Amino acid sequence: MSIASMAQVCRPGCAACCTAPSISSPLPGLPHGKPAGVPCPHLDAALRCRLFGRPERPAVCGSLQPQAAMCGNSREHAMHWLGELERLTQPAR
Structure with a gap:
């Protein structure tokens, strides 16, 4: 197994995965989901999920696991990577 495919622990203060991608399923307070690039309203001041484990x-939040390729060495890398993934997976207009 390569290092790029190994799971990693979330970077404190990052929350790129809670900001960059859209969420199409309903979540508390957002019955129509969350648009891409908008921080989830369930992040606390330290950018931790207040819904974690609840x-x-x-389900989509639990299915997105931190990976070296996605997270890189910085929040900026993760935001760019996830933003590009969001762009590439948008339905045709």
Whole structure:
């Protein structure tokens, strides 16, 4: 297994995965989901998820696991990587 494919622990204060991608499923306070580039309103002041481990946390949030390729060495890398993934997976207009 390569280092790029190994899971890693979330970087404190990052929350790129809670900001860059859109969420199409409903979540508490956002019945129509969350647009891309908007921080999730369930982040606390330290950028930790207040829904983590709770049943109302959207399944998509739990399915996105930190990986070296996605997270890189900085929040900026993760924001760029996830933003590009968001752009590439948008439905045709």
